Amino acid sequence: MTILGIAFGIVFCLLRVVSGESGYAQNGDLEDAEPDYSFSCYSQLEVNGSQHLLRCAFDDPDVNSTHLGFEICDGLLVAGCLNFIKLQEIYFIETNKFLLIGDSKICVKLGQRILTCRKMNIVHIVKPEAPFDVRVIYREEANDFVVTFNTSHLQKKYVKNLIHEVAYHQEKNEHDWMHVNLSSTKLTLLQRKLQPDAMYEIKVRSIPTDYYKGFWSEWSPSFHFRTPEAKGPGKMEPVLLIISILSFFSVAVMVILAGVLWKKRIKPIVWPSLPDHKKTLEQLCKKPKKNLTVSFNPESFLDCQIHKVDGIQARDEVESFLQDTFPAQLEESEKQRLGGGVQCPNWPSKHAVITPKTFRGDASLRCLAGNVSVCGTPVLPSSRSPECREGGKNGPHVYQGLLLGPGTTNATLHPPFPFQSEILTLNPAAQGQLLLTPLGSNQEEAYVTMSSFYQNQ
């Protein structure tokens, strides 16, 4: 039994040594070791229309690939395997026969002998194409930089979803790179996060996401841009400065005008004062001049041209007409008899207005009474204005004229009172506003009324 055990042990050891020597290499003794045929591959889908690209290479650059080849099996639309094309040290295949579902087997073969194989999924070793057309635009109004770039995968059917990495740095800081990941092709960089007046370099690369996985693409061509200089703390836009100055001055002018015109214009409109009846009446009625003689004495109005009125007529027109046709004294004498020349502004037109026709009748009566100078001299009625009162100082002259009328020395003049009474009779509807009342018993009453009126002022 012992001998048998020893024999088995020897045989076992010999077997082990023999089996270990065949592929054993230690301490760099590689004379009999097989070379390392490990390799790595990546795929690019739709690089040329519907054609896909699969590229493989040995990890060890020292591998003698003279007679080596690659082939891919499984995961194809065709039965069997497809061989790679060798280009220097790179093996590739461009075809549209990839199923893109399931694993494929990629093998290294020497002639017809398979050296090594690896199982790979074509959609998990995708390397996108590098982005291109990187641009940076500065927006002064927003104080930021808009980074845009383009990628060919936007028009592809399979690998459409990518993650893009934007890397930028200040050129003087060689290794201080900033990285930003995004899924779109547009990025905004704030100006305050960058150094002012500095030169920057920026580049982009992509990697597939979702169903398709793989590696980062190559970097895009770099783009260089310079940031603007920093603005001063107190620097303002010139337009804004002008507007602010103009606004300040406008406000100041408005305040001054408001203060100046407050009492005269603004306050009466904003806070109108309630009218005082007494003061309003005083304003309506003009104060007579102090030198104005107010009297009911007919002698005061001798110099005053008094015309009877029949309707509203211009005083100047009437005076001129009367001067042409009648002697001035006769007019005045008639007016004296009438006694209706002096009146206030509220003299009604129908008040003591006697038509010429009527008056002629009276004149004829006077003629019969011996007043020759009066005959044939119709008197046109006219209205008198309050200005007549102003000519009160000429009153006595009027009367004198009357008395000294041509050819009237022997004429007797009836006192005006009867005519006045006649006039008053002819116009029984005369308004109570008749100021020139007969100088008789009502004289004192009228005088009191006038005086009291001015006293109220």
Place this chain on the structure above:
Amino acid sequence: MFHVSFRYIFGIPPLILVLLPVASSDCEIEGKSGEEYQHVIMVSLNDLDRIRENDSNCLNNEPNFFKKHSCDDDKEATFLKTAARKLKQFLKMNIHEEFKLHLSIVSQGTLKLLNCTRKDKEKKQPSLGEVQPTKNLEEKKSSKGQKKQDEMCFLMILLEKIKTCWNKILSGTKEH
């Protein structure tokens, strides 16, 4: 009594064993997540629709094939397998290469995702003409152009059925 128990012991179990393979599906759907279908098969289906969108002069009558094979409940995998194999017949037709490419992707991609374990010999699929036996008499009368038109119409219906069945599978998976 004794002979009755023998009947139940030796009669019914063999019957069950015989019928079980028929009732059960030999395909297991692997792509239930929907990623492979959405990113590969559906892309080809859309391209096929785009290629054939100008040619839609098809009759509304459903071919007999679909009366025999339908995407019923628990029979989705079987239907897809049959439909995918049917698509292969169209690869032999004289059609555009791009069209053939997408047909291949749909057919083989579907079969790949179904992962059918039972690799039964593919029965010799009846020719396209035999699919519609009612039309055997008509084929003799119609021209080749009409025949091709009918085949294309059948193909479009088949693709539509495959798309519908896939959507049914994926929606059922999401509900669970």
